[in-house]
Amino acid sequence: MTTPQPKISCRNLWKIFGPDPDGFLARHGHAPQTADFAGSRHIGAVCGVSFDVYPGEILIVMGLSGSGKSTLIRAITRLNDPTSGEVLLDGQDLMKASQAELIELRRHKMGMVFQHFGLLPHRTVLSNVAFPLEVRGASREERERRAHEMVKLVGLEGRENYFPRELSGGQQQRVGIARSLAVGPDIWFLDEPFSALDPLIRREMQDEFLRLQKVLKKTIVFITHDFEEAIRLGDRIGIMKDGKLVQLATPEVMVSSPADDYVREFTRNAPRDRVITVGAVASPVPVPLNGVNILASAKIGDAAAIVLSSDKPIAVTDDQGRSIGAIDRETMIRALYPEGRA
Incomplete structure (x- = not known):
């Protein structure tokens, strides 16, 4: 599938407040560092931002x-x-x-x-x-x-x-x-x-x-x-x-x-529990399908009750129902409570 053309494109966008923003940028090669602003009477409100x-x-x-x-x-x-910088809207500058x-x-x-x-x-x-x-x-x-x-x-x-x-x-x-x-x-x-x-x-x-x-x-x-x-x-x-x-x-x-x-x-x-998907934390080693399976796209909060109540790993499947990995109780707990936080 081809990636669509961006609706908006920002390229190396700068917005500097101060007595001479253009000159300040030019003096620092159009890429001033944080230290360059100190004592310059200029403020870098937007600094070299690029995204689509x-x-x-x-x-x-x-x-x-x-x-x-x-x-x-x-x-x-x-x-x-x-x-x-550059701001393109549907390709128009x-x-x-x-x-x-x-x-x-x-x-x-x-x-x-x-x-x-x-x-x-x-x-x-x-x-x-x-x-x-x-x-x-x-x-x-x-x-x-x-x-x-x-x-x-x-x-x-x-x-x-x-x-x-x-x-x-x-x-x-x-x-x-x-x-x-x-x-x-x-x-x-x-x-x-x-x-x-x-x-x-x-x-x-x-x-x-x-x-x-x-x-x-x-x-x-x-x-x-x-x-x-x-x-x-x-x-x-x-x-x-x-x-x-x-x-x-x-x-x-x-x-x-x-x-x-x-x-x-x-x-x-x-x-x-509402952000991370099962597929992101599951082991990549598939296990046999046994009737209790979880979609990789499911959020871990929706799958937690099933996984935490099982003594065995549960198969994780793609949208076509194929086993692509597995998730077990320990993995689920670690995903819900990283760094041991409960």
Whole structure:
């Protein structure tokens, strides 16, 4: 199977704040090290970041406050122009795009949702959702039809004439999501969209987000500082520190093989039972099929009861039912509680 062409490609992206970012980069061969920033009055907010995002993928970018994750998303969209590097959208170099071209791209190809809902308080739900279409010059009939569709999609049917002050925080965020989807974007950028919500509402919005993605299959870059949220939503996760992309991997690889101590600390309390698959920890030596078998793609939490109650290794099978390895009680315990932690 051939790898699809990336929807977004970032190549050696830098965003430096200070009195002379371009000169600072040039003086250090366009690859300054951490020590070079000391005493320079420059801050490396995004430092030589490269990655691809593929069609239909949810890429999570996370890190602590000040790690550069929000600056990165603003650099990709050129809300803040990068100091150096390349950003390609469907092969088009955004660094060479004029302001008029960028406006058109944001109006037609990009949807954005931020932590603060940014709803217009004097407009109703329907009017808020229709607003980007109004800016784009759509007819009243077209924008109201589309807005009604989006309001229904996010589960707010019946509240079209409510004002933001009459909605809960979760409902306001749904309006923000509907508004960002109204233009039919190819790519969806979300910057900590649920972090201001209470835990129960946040979980509800994560469920809603996953439901929408099943329907819409958007290409998504999602910023968060919450690792549980990252592993629940993301196809891949990128962890940033001091402006650098420390590791980019699937949740399973990141939890089982952290790149360094910083990533290891991030993943220390990860729910391994919901992230790691049986196939990742099973012995590669097959055992005979005996009627009680486990799919390699099953999460270890789903298989734990069967494995821990058996005195013998249990066959692990692929999707075609062929034995490809085995898992036993000791392996399961080690997978659930690495380093002897219980």
